[in-house]
Amino acid sequence: MGVGADSTTRPRAGEPLVARLIRRTGVDRVNSSERAPLDAGPLTWYALAVVAVELVGLQGYRLVTGQVLTFVQNPLWLIRPLVLLGAAVAIESLYRRYDRALDRANIVHRVEEPDRFDGFVPDRLTGILVVLGVAFTLVNAIVVLTVPQLYAAGGATRVVRFLVVTPFGYVPVLASFLATYVSVEMILPRRIADTNVSLDFLDPEQLGGMRPIGELIKLAYYYLMVGLVAYAVATYGPYILGGVFAYTALDPPGLAVNAMFTAVWILSVAFMAFGIYRLHQHMAHQKRNRLYELDDQAREHVDQPWDVRSFDALNPPAEYQRYRERVKLITETKEYPATFTMWTQIVVGVLVPKALQMVLAAA
Known part of the structure; x- marks a missing residue:
């Protein structure tokens, strides 16, 4: 078992790099105000500001200059700002769930170096993704x-959207979400394995105390799945729906768009599969080690009841019964995901985005 630590050393997720930069602009003063309409973090406020620029600023300019509003031409375009806002909310949700998962899993008492879990998402990862996104x-x-x-x-609104709103409004938030997703699915499971987090055999769910971590991995994928579904609807919907949702200003998505969607879907599923596999592998490894320890302890005794030649299976001694109880305690601990419901949720989540995209593309 890991060395215990008091509550003052509990690791925490911290705050996203972009959120810390946004705080320097004073946005946190708005959130702390008694008149603030909602209690949200800097990323959510920033996303709301970007949405306001698009819907009020740019669309207002189009209205004043006599141009047709973008969401009148294509109502499904409104999914775009909703995805941005959803990504910001999802990031802040995952940061809170990270702290909650570490607390509920009691990580601080199950690992030698709990400070290794301080800081949820590496700043370098976020910075690289933001720079690449802005440059692209x-x-x-x-x-x-x-x-x-x-x-x-x-017109001018399209130029502003492509040169300002997208690179400096959308990219920082979406890049932060991608960095958070990678951290949940790949970095966190590796931290658990590298720090050799011990299993909690007192867990009443018999999942070694790892369910909060597994649920966090699954939740992050669900957030991304919602984004993929929204993208599929926004991309293909205008070309297959009639009436007010119809949009014919551009050619329908072709093979390149289909290939890109498939590639993103495969990568997102691969990251999630890696996280679950790494967690499952670590738990299985921990169980094997505990069983080997028990076996080694048993074989240190050459007398009864550990002498195979004189062992009476019909009348085992009390020492052997205690040994079997300890073995049973370990073997009955299941590796996440361990139930049919868990596997069903994962499989459905994997198939939904691609199935919807195939249906929409074929329509």
Whole structure:
């Protein structure tokens, strides 16, 4: 078992890199105000500000200049700002769930170095993803699409959206979500294995105290699954729906879009599968080690009841009964995910985004 630690050393998720940068602008003063309409973190407030710029600022400009509003042309375009806001809320939710999972799993008393779990998402990972995302969107807007073509297609609002709102509004939030997802699915399970977190054999659910960690891994994938479903509806919906939802200004998604969606889906599932497999593998390894320890202790005694040649299976001694109880306590501890319901939830979550995309693409 790990060395215990008092409550003052409990590891914590901390705060996302982008959220800390946003706090420097003073957004936390809005959240602490008694007039604040909701209790939200900096990322959520930032996402709300970006949505306001798009829906009030840019769309208001289009209305004043006599242009057709974007969401009037394509109502499903509104899914885009909803995804941004949802990503911000999901990030803050996962940070809270990380702290709760560590507390409920009692990690601080099951590991030698609990401080290894301090800091949920590495700042370097978030920073790299943000820089790559900003660079990609700007190069795509300036070099591939070019500013004149953007202006010709949608006027000044389209130029502002591609050069400002997307790279500096959407990218920081979406990159932060991606970094959080990778941390949940890959970094956290590796931390558990590397720090050799011991199993809690007193867990009433007989999951070694690892269910909170497994549920966090599953929850992160569910958030991403919702995003993939929203993207599929927003991408394919306008071309297969009629009436007010119909949109024919652009060509329908082709093979490239289908391939990209499939690639993202495969990667997201692979990350989630890695996290669950690594957690499952660690638990199985812990159980084997405990059983080997029991076996070694038993074989240190050459007399009864450990002498195989004189052992009476029909009338085992009390020492052997205690030994079997200890073995049973270990073997009955299940590796996550351990129930049919858990596996069903995972399988359904894996299949839903791709199945929906295939249905929409074929319509």
